[in-house]
Amino acid sequence: MSISILVINPNSSEKVTKNLEAILKPPPYTIFDFYTAPPDGPPEITPELSELSAKVALPDLLAKDVINKYDGFLVCCYSDHPLVYHLAKHTSKPILGIMQATLLYALSQASVNKSFILTSVNEWEPVLDKGITDFVGSDSFPYKKFQKTKGLDVNVLSLSDPQEFAKIVNRVKSIFDEYKADKIDCVLLGCAGMAGLDEKLTEAFPNVQFIDSVKVGVDLLGGLIRFKSVLP
Incomplete structure (x- = not known):
């Protein structure tokens, strides 16, 4: 059916x-x-x-x-x-x-150590962090499974443009450096405009899962x- x-x-x-x-x-x-x-x-x-x-x-x-x-x-x-x-x-x-779909994935997979949301622009960071906290039903941010959301500071309508990809890779590298102690192995792509970036980012960072939200x-x-x- x-x-x-x-x-x-x-x-x-x-x-x-x-x-x-x-x-x-x-x-x-x-x-x-x-x-x-x-x-x-x-x-x-x-x-x-x-x-x-x-x-x-x-x-x-x-x-x-x-x-x-x-x-x-x-x-x-x-x-x-x-x-x-x-x-x-x-x-x-x-x-x-x-958003809820990616959080379900991150929480349900035993192979995932820790995740963070990679979003388009910085103004979404506190909003999505609150979304994570509300979703898991906690009074505080669930650091055991997630790190705080990070923005690319790239306009959502430009996320699929090829010329922006080098900027995205550099930004992701800097976030991994910042979160080195957390052993991040899963990144939740926090924007519908990022659809399709999962495969490109996996090529650039082969030891990390990039989860396309759509x-x-x-x-x-x-x-x-x-x-x-x-x-x-």
Whole structure:
């Protein structure tokens, strides 16, 4: 039995959506459709614009009757994005944010010693650190499994541009130097605009896992959909 997943880009940038379409290949018996928020939504989501992004996207999604058309939904903004919770008020079908997908991966893999989130710009660092803390249900940052988030200070719309890659590699090298004592062996790519960078960064740093949030998101979501379909 095939399942259908709506991959949601909650900003209005078609460039981000096109990159997702190019990177994601559906697993067997899985159908992907892609959604971009309406033009009045923000073209790039900052911490301050997350709620506006959800406010614009939700009524459009409901008007398109996506709840009845798809088996599950992946919200492709790397944050504790409010659209995940707003959609959940309208359906019991599985909904997953890409940040939560990477955190699930890092916590579930016995081979992972310690991780950190690599995000686009520095203003996301405290927001994502709070997201980690909230996700694990702790009152303090869970240093046993994670180190603090680090930003590349590269605009999200430029993350897939080849000329930026040398800058990214140098930045990652400096972070590994800073976190040398932590024995980091897993990096969570904290932006949907980073889709596809996992393979390039693995070539540059072969002893580290780089987890593409969108790729792991669709795989985990597919599992949740299939598991829920066999529940009594």
